[in-house]
Amino acid sequence: xxxxxxxxxxxxxxxxxxxxxxxxxxxxxxxxxxxxxxxxxxxxxxxxxxxxxxxxxxxxxxxxxxxxxxxxxxxxxxxxxxxxxxxxxxxxxxxxxxxxxxxxxxxxxxxxxxxxxxxxxxxxxxxxx
Numbered sequence: 001x002x003x004x005x006x007x008x009x010x011x012x013x014x015x016x017x018x019x020x021x022x023x024x025x026x027x028x029x030x031x032x033x034x035x036x037x038x039x040x041x042x043x044x045x046x047x048x049x050x051x052x053x054x055x056x057x058x059x060x061x062x063x064x065x066x067x068x069x070x071x072x073x074x075x076x077x078x079x080x081x082x083x084x085x086x087x088x089x090x091x092x093x094x095x096x097x098x099x100x101x102x103x104x105x106x107x108x109x110x111x112x113x114x115x116x117x118x119x120x121x122x123x124x125x126x127x128x129x
Contacts (some may be wrong), residue, residue: 005040021057039074053083062096 003009015031022038029035031050037043037057045061049076053065056072061079063069068085076093084101088094088128 037075039072045079 001015002020002100003023003025005022006113007021009023009025009027011027013025013029013031014029018034018036019031020036020038021041021043023040024042025045026048029048029050033050033080034052035048035054037053037055037059040054041057042056043059043061045059047062047064048059049064050063051067052067053063054069054070054072055077056077058076059079063077063079063081063083065083067083068087069081069083070087071092071094073089073091078093078095080097080099082099082101086098086100088126115118
């Protein structure tokens with residue numbers, strides 16, 4: 001599903017599939033699917049919670065993903081992020097706190113070295129300003 005560039009939505013949104021926002025959104029998003037914020041999108045949210053979140057546009061508000069958050073080049077995010085995996089590209093404007101959640105990795109302990117497995121269990125919390 002795609003919210004087009006001319007779309008403006010204000011309120012509480014819940015969905016179970018995948019959604020791409022290319023317009024303006026304000027409010028709260030609670031989802032069990034994947035969310036993509038396009039480079040043309042502007043979002044002012046209380047919070048966004050989804051399976052995964054990919055951001056190329058602008059977000060003001062907190063993000064939480066069960067799987068991962070990815071900030072693409074040119075993205076602007078002002079808010080805290082919480083996920084088990086976070087990727088931030090070059091040329092991203094980010095202000096907030098990063099919290100890596102404590103989840104056991106899906107790593108076959110017999111297929112990797114003991115050092116790699118230990119490193120996959122390390123939990124990191126970092127504040128970026």
